[in-house]
Amino acid sequence: MKYLILGICFILILSNNRSWAYRQPSKVIHVDFQYLEACEEGGPKCKPISISRKVGEKVELVLPDLLRTSISIWDEENYKKLMQRTGTYQPIYRTGSSEEGKRRKIVLPLSKLRDGNYRVWIVGDSVGGMLELHLRTE
Numbered sequence: 001m002k003y004l005i006l007g008i009c010f011i012l013i014l015s016n017n018r019s020w021a022y023r024q025p026s027k028v029i030h031v032d033f034q035y036l037e038a039c040e041e042g043g044p045k046c047k048p049i050s051i052s053r054k055v056g057e058k059v060e061l062v063l064p065d066l067l068r069t070s071i072s073i074w075d076e077e078n079y080k081k082l083m084q085r086t087g088t089y090q091p092i093y094r095t096g097s098s099e100e101g102k103r104r105k106i107v108l109p110l111s112k113l114r115d116g117n118y119r120v121w122i123v124g125d126s127v128g129g130m131l132e133l134h135l136r137t138e
Contacts, residue, residue, distance in 0.1 A: 026058040026111075027051075031131070033064045036122065040129035048117075048132035051110065055137055059110040061120075065103035069124030070096040073108065073133075079119050091121070110135060 029051060038045035053059050063071070072091035074082065081089035092113070097104050108120070110133070118133040 026060050027053060028060050028062055030062045031064065033127065036063070036127045036129065036131070039122075039131045040127050042129070046129075046131060048134050050134040050136070052136050052138055053111075057111070059135075061108040061110055061133070063106040063108070063122075065105055066097055066122075066124055066126045067103050068097060069106065069122060069126060070094070071106060071108065071123075072121045073113075074119040074121060075113075076117050092118075096124075 029049065031049070035046070049061070051059060051061075071094070073093040074091050078089045078091065081087045093108070095106060095108070097106060103126070113135055115136050116134075118135065120131045120133060122128050122130070
């Protein structure tokens with residue numbers, strides 16, 4: 001009986017530790033509208049966004065208020081296929097703001113993406129263009 005109670009306590013302690021990890025706040029990277037405009041023009045101010053994260057850390061990229069915008073995230077393999085128009089290609093994530101006349105921030109979840117380089121393709125009424133992301137785990 002004593003070992004059963006100790007085992008239950010041990011399991012409860014472990015489950016509490018894991019749930020605490022999920023309650024940690026997200027690492028949020030905000031992108032401002034001027035940066036998106038620079039990427040639309042393709043100028044030197046549109047430098048890749050490098051994000052370092054810890055194992056298991058929740059990471060989000062937040063884009064400013066945008067109007068009727070479609071956003072897709074492309075990994076290197078699918079982006080190369082897209083540019084060469086070869087084989088089957090598709091984005092690994094797609095979202096947008098479809099409500100006409102309403103601006104809203106768009107949050108892109110990056111936590112489940114593997115380390116590597118990604119392209120975020122933005123097409124919309126407010127702004128468009130391509131920005132590059134570099135994800136690395138410490």
